[in-house]
Amino acid sequence: MVNSCAKVGIASAVALLLGWAYQAARPPPPAILGSPGGPTVTSPRVRLKDGRYIAYKEAGVDRKTAKFKIIFTHGFASTKESGFPMSQVEEIVCCLVQELAEELGIYMLYFDRAGYGDSDANPARGLKSDATDVEELADALQLGEKFYVVGSSMGGYTAWSCLHYIPQRLAGVALVVPAVNYWWPLPADVSRSAFEKLDVRDRRTSWIAHHMPSLFYAWITQKWFAMSPIVKGERDAFTDWDWEVLTEFRRKNPESGQADPAKATQQGTYESLCRDVTILFGNWEFDPTEIKNPFPNDEGVVSIWQGYEDKIVRVEIQRYVAQKLPWVRYHEHREAGHALPNKDGVGDDIIRELLLGAAHAGLQSGIRQDG
Structure with a gap:
């Protein structure tokens, strides 16, 4: 009788656990943006072929x-309002060679990636x-046959996708501290070395995103285990150098960055954060490393811009990718972390090289260490 009761109790507990897991994973x-009681749309939008709005x-x-027409893709838990850390818009041309100022005309387009901000979920x-x-x-904004793309952090995988799927539309691409996937076809020693240097909480989160994506929403919303510092944007995800640079950047640019962090996830964390992480690590x-050079002539x-001390995007994988793609200009800053583009002058360097090429930007070619 006791054994029967114990078995019934265990079976009930398992059933409850499975039921919780099923509900939590859904x-x-x-x-719905613009619906009664839903988030208010505050941005201009264009309609895509499938009916969604961006x-x-x-x-x-x-x-x-x-x-020059540049499209910027934002990072994780962010929106188009984050912009890009370079000189104020009205001063950009002045940051370039003075005698070219009248010749240069730079148009910048920022957009909310699907499921973020005011862009419909997909x-x-x-x-x-x-x-x-x-x-x-x-095309909706009539930017012409070719345009430039800058992908920052998590937005880096969109830049890689553009290089693979729409290379004929690109005039140039800058991947700025672009996110990496530890399950790309990499040498075992490269992926292992990079993965093992992550915080254990970040390793656990990325492993679940790769191996059990259907449970990732349950994982990211649970309260029992410590969550990834990267996902939560905690201090532990950044180096001391990062924090100093970000503090100084915010002091000089108090109006820049994400004005309302909740705006990024207003359609739900699943449509924004969860889809981002499971796509990246899927x-x-x-x-x-097998993408063909879109600019053979x-x-x-x-270009790839990477900080050697970056705790969010490990340098080992970035180096390997750059070595496999010799036509990519790789810039590695020795002391920098993930806040590299926020360092004074770096954002301008990225844009100079992207638009003017290495010769005009005064940058050397090939893999290099930048101070």
Whole structure:
């Protein structure tokens, strides 16, 4: 009798646990933008072929007269309002060679990636859809045959997707501290070395995202185990150098950055954060190290900018990718962490090289260490 009761109790506990897991793994439906009681849309938007809307923000000179047109893809838990850390819009041209100032005209386009901010969620979101979102947005705003792309941090995988899926539309690409996938086809020693240097909480989170993506929402919302410092944006995810740079950047630019962090996830964490992480750490349809050079005649620049001390994006994988793609210009700053683009002058260097090429930007070629 006792054994029977014990078995019934265990079976009930298992059933309850499975029931909890099933319910916890089912994310709530996304909040519908602009619906009664839903988040208010405050940005201009364009409609894509599948009926979704993408929100955007423009800066710089008028797109109709611009010589250079750049599309920026934001990072994790962010929106188009984060911008890009370089000189104020009205001063960008002045930061370049003075005699070229009148010749240069820079138009900048920032947009909320699908599921973030004021851009509709995409239930079929993936690497390819992120690239085609960029292409359709450019076409809707009539940016012309070619445009530049800058992908920062998590937005880096969108930049890789553009290089793979829409290379014919690109005039140049800058990957700025771009996120990496520890399950890319990498040598075992490279992936192991990089992965083992992550905080154990970050290792656990990325492992679940890769091996059990259907449970990732349950994982990211549970309260029993400590969450990834990277996902939560905690101090532990950054180096002391990062913190000093970010503190100084915010002091000098009090109006910059994400004005309302809740705006990023207003449609739900599943449609924004969870999709981001599971796409990044999922099984990619292409190998970044086998991407073909879109500019065989040096008509454009592709660059990677990496901090050696970065605790969020490990340098070992970035170096390996750059070595496999000798046509990519690789810049590694010795003391920098993930806040590299926020360092004084670095954002301008990134844009100078992207638009003007190495010769005009005064930068050396190939893999290099930048101070």
